[in-house]
Amino acid sequence: METTQATIGIKKDNRKAVVAMLGKLLADEYLLYTKLRNAHWNVEGIDFHTKHVFFEEEYNKIENIVDEVAERIRMLGFYSPGTLNEFLELSHLKDESPKKNDSSSFMEALLEDHNTIIKFIRKSISENAEEHNDEGTADFITGIMQLHEQMSWMLRASLKTF
Template sequence: MKSEQAEIGIKKNNRKAVTEMLQQVLSDEFILYTKYRNAHWNVEGHDFHTKHVFFEEEYGKLELIVDEVAERIRMLGFYAPGTMREFLELTQLEENTPKQNDSISFMKILLEDHQKMIAFIRKSISENAEEHNDEGTADFITGLMQKHEEMAWMLRASVKTF
C-alpha cells in the first residue's frame, strides 16, 4: 500500500490501519454496487418496471458512496484500490447471484450484504475514534452505516411476507 505525506494530526500507523478498514469498505461498496447493477439489468417478473427503477436508484446512491470512500482514503494519504482483482481480494461479500431473476431473490441477497456491511462498519466506528484517533473517519463511516441501514430497511420491508 503506497502512501503520501498527510500531516493531519493522526500518526501514519493509525492512518494506515484506518485506510485498511476503508479499503474493505470501498471493496464491499463496489461489489454491492455491481450486484445492484446486475439486479437492475436482469430482474424479471410482474413487478419488473418498479424494481428495475428501484435498483437503479439504489446503485446511483452506491456510486456516490464508492467515490466518497475512495476520496476519504486519499485524504488520509493513501491510494485507493481500483481494480476488480483488488476489490475481490479485499471484500467480505460473496460474488453470488440468485437462482431466479425475480425481485425477491435479488433483494434477499442484497439485504444480506447490507447487513454484513452494517455490522462491520458498526464495529469499526469506535475502533477508528478510540484506537486510531480518527474521529473524522468514525463520523464518516457512521454516516455510511446509516445509509446502509436505510437501504436494508427498504429491502427488508419489500421481502417481508405475512
C-alpha cells in the same frame, strides 16, 4: 501505499490501519454496486418496472458512496484500491448472483450484503475513533452505515409477506 506525508494530526500507523479498513469497505461497496447493477439489468417478473427503477436508485446511492470512500482514503494520504482483483480479495461479500432473477431473490441477496456491511462498519466506528484517533473517519462511516440501515429497512419491508 502512501502518497505523501499527511500531517493531519493522526500518526502514520493509525492512518494506515484506518485506510486498510476503508479499503475493505470500498471493496464491499463496489461489489454491492455491481450486484445492484446486475439486479437492475436482469430482474424479471410482474413487478419488473418498479424493481428495475428501485435497483437503479439504489446503485446510484452506492456509486456515490464508492467515490466518497475512495476519496477518504486519498485524504488520509494513501492510494485507493481500484482493480476488480483487489476488490474481490478485500471484500467481505460473496461474488455470486441469486439462482433466480425475480425481485425477491435479488432483494434477499442484497439484504444479506447490506447487513454484512452494517456489521463491519458498526465494529469499525469505535476502532477508528478510539484506537486510531480518527474521529473524522468514524463520523464518515457512521453516515454510510445509516444509509445502509435505511436501504436494509426498505428491502426488509419489501420482502415482508403477510
